[in-house]
Amino acid sequence: MKVYGLADKKRTRIQTENRQTIRDAALEIFARDGFRGATVDAIASKAGMSKPNLLYYFPTKDEIYRELLQNLLESWLAPLQEVDADGEPTEQIAAYIARKMALARDFPMESRLFANEMIRGAPILLDVLSRDLKGLVDEKAALIQAWMDDGKLAPIDPHHLIFAIWATTQHYADFDVQVSAVLGSDSDDRFSGAATALTKIFLDGLRPR
């Protein structure tokens, strides 16, 4: 019996365990080598099983990749969704930066997987990007714009503001080698230092008051 049927929900204990082991291994490999550069053998080896055994749980390399991206998107959109129209604007932005920063710290491989998919032109995610993501961003951009119109925030194109928050936070996951080569400090210090600096930059900027 094949295990990966899409509507199939009755899973054995072994199935549940092994599928998760495979996901974990695949995330590492895909995040580092990209879809084209990753091999089923490498994933199987990291998962501690033979290639045919892995392919018993997932039918194709493609299917593993798609499932990883699928799982990723939910947790990826959450921090922006939580931006609250009823909150205090600068507080909401600061909290959003903190949430994204925590995500970069705790799930760096997910961030790199996403970056890889973007760099190669988002062949899998393009649809969901221009539908769900665009919808959410437009909605929150409108909210931020309203805050600006009320004079509660300085007027800055809210779309680019959101991009800037994405870019700066994800940078610490995607370019971790570079950051650590330059800073040298340990991982915890880097992320907490980054969080402090980014909050200052986004809220107050560089020009002295």
Added chain:
Amino acid sequence: MKVYGLADKKRTRIQTENRQTIRDAALEIFARDGFRGATVDAIASKAGMSKPNLLYYFPTKDEIYRELLQNLLESWLAPLQEVDADGEPTEQIAAYIARKMALARDFPMESRLFANEMIRGAPILLDVLSRDLKGLVDEKAALIQAWMDDGKLAPIDPHHLIFAIWATTQHYADFDVQVSAVLGSDSDDRFSGAATALTKIFLDGLRPR
């Protein structure tokens, strides 16, 4: 006669042309698929020549990749080097952002190539990162710190400030699909809008004055 000798400077017209054609093709492929995902066949095909023909000009896939990274680094460090200790601080920062933004606009594939190398842990560039790059960044960070100590800029960890400028500008090259899926506007508008927004963010921040 082999063509790729390192100390070999006497190049035929055909050699010069074909080596450049290969570099251009390889940049596209490596930037999209990463080192592991790129194939010599794909590069040769994009360059309009056969695989053995390509390998007459570059001995290995590795060699092409290394040469691209080599060429890249010079133009990559330049904008930061140009930050001038004798200039007006906020002006210098703004000009640096503008230079980096122009680079992202005009050389997006170079940016993606670099991003790919970082994501996979910088196996080729790690040394030069922790030597040359760290040296340059530390030097300019000290300069920025001096400006802050003089009260000419608000006090923000200058290393993280530099990272933030890298992240935000390169984002528009590396994540171009995402940005264009969300914004939809044409490329010129995206980049000029980004430049305006980023300058405001970095100089004045979000908190209304």
Added chain:
DNA sequence: CATTCTCTTGACCAGTTGGTAAAAATAACG
């Protein structure tokens, strides 16, 4: 404990991979 269902393995396959060798075609040059 026998039987059925699940899981794992080894052997295999066709296509692709990075790269080589030698010959054929072309260009450069005296």
Added chain:
DNA sequence: CGTTATTTTTACCAACTGGTCAAGAGAATG
């Protein structure tokens, strides 16, 4: 124009690629 050096092609190779298949090992259940 003949000769030499450069460039391109054709044929090839061993290793690797994603994936299949059938048989065997192991677990679950009556």
